[in-house]
């Protein structure tokens with residue numbers, strides 16, 4: 001990015017993020033309970049202008065870099081992680097598309113983002129999540145362009161979006177997927193198009209099926225998107241998916257890390273608020289006394305110190321990784337290790353946030369387990385951190401394979 005945000009400009013954007021975060025905090029519990037997308041967040045997000053945060057200034061955006069965006073996302077997530085995870089998809093898709101689109105495409109689509117349009121990115125299918133080659137077909141049309149047929153089961157932010165980005169495999173004219181694996185990889189393509197659906201989620205060749213029902217992250221509204229003859233004109237083709245987009249999206253895991261860093265901050269904040277005040281009265285247990293303030297109990301003092309240390313370490317790992325990626329330090333790593341090494345910030349934070357949400361409940365005690373308590377929600381929501389790419393198991397596989405057989409992988 002050539003013309004980056006100044007510190008003053010960032011402060012202005014961050015102040016808006018603080019205001020929006022407060023609004024997300026207020027409305028979050030209702031949408032968690034109702035298990036629906038947080039619809040009032042749409043107007044508030046658009047009004048904040050933060051949708052254009054990471055769009056370069058030359059296209060009318062605010063020119064925020066990776067670290068600026070990460071800090072804003074963490075702040076929003078401190079208010080409500082589920083609502084923010086939705087808008088995080090917008091940031092991820094703006095980031096991925098803007099590094100791959102042609103100049104004409106950038107002017108058009110980034111211009112729309114600057115005007116307030118929201119983007120989402122349903123890629124994962126039922127069979128094998130994000131790493132599965134797209135079963136969704138892009139069937140070439142005689143007049144040019146493609147019609148998409150298939151189903152994406154993870155459509156976060158669909159109920160707020162005006163623009164869809166997705167991947168599908170280009171078939172022959174009869175709609176047959178390439179049989180050869182390499183050919184199939186090369187035919188998998190990245191598309192962008194309008195996403196217009198009515199109040200029942202029905203559009204022209206595309207529809208939302210309301211299937212979202214999960215342990216946590218309720219307000220993301222991660223519905224199923226069915227493409228059934230959705231037309232993409234030729235100028236909606238961005239590039240090949242695996243060789244094109246996959247080469248530039250390693251940083252996206254840092255945006256997921258930002259969500260869970262914000263959640264760590266919230267867990268610490270809520271735990272301090274309860275544990276600094278809670279009094280047990282007369283007890284007969286590990287401590288035997290006529291009146292016990294939990295803030296004086298050894299394992300609580302140690303526990304809060306541990307939480308604060310985990311938050312602080314996570315913050316440093318994430319922000320330092322953002323800076324190193326922006327400055328190109330990752331060029332020093334073998335190509336196979338860039339994805340998992342950058343992803344370590346996310347897997348580290350995921351492990352810490354899950355540890356903290358569990359530990360908060362054990363320290364606060366049984367009241368944290370009851371419906372409506374912020375802690376039970378943070379516990380459920382934090383579990384989502386296991387799944388967004390790269391997951392910890394796959395990261396270790398990538399790293400281990402490379403370190404055990406470097407020559408083969410270099411080939």
Ligand SMILES: Cc1cc2nc3c(=O)[nH]c(=O)nc-3n(C[C@H](O)[C@H](O)[C@H](O)COP(=O)(O)OP(=O)(O)OC[C@H]3O[C@@H](n4cnc5c(N)ncnc54)[C@H](O)[C@@H]3O)c2cc1C
Nearest residue numbers: 121122123124128129130131154155156217384387388389
């Ligand atoms: C709240 C939430 C919102 C989401 N929103 C979106 C969204 O907007 N868009 C989107 O596209 N996706 C979204 N996802 C999907 C997510 O990114 C994953 O793709 C999804 O969880 C399925 O992938 P998985 O690897 O977890 O499961 P699977 O792919 O089913 O994996 C099953 C097992 O196989 C392993 N495995 C999978 N592939 C490989 C491989 N190639 N090599 C070795 N091991 C492998 C996994 O590690 C796991 O152990 C969302 C997920 C959550 C939880």
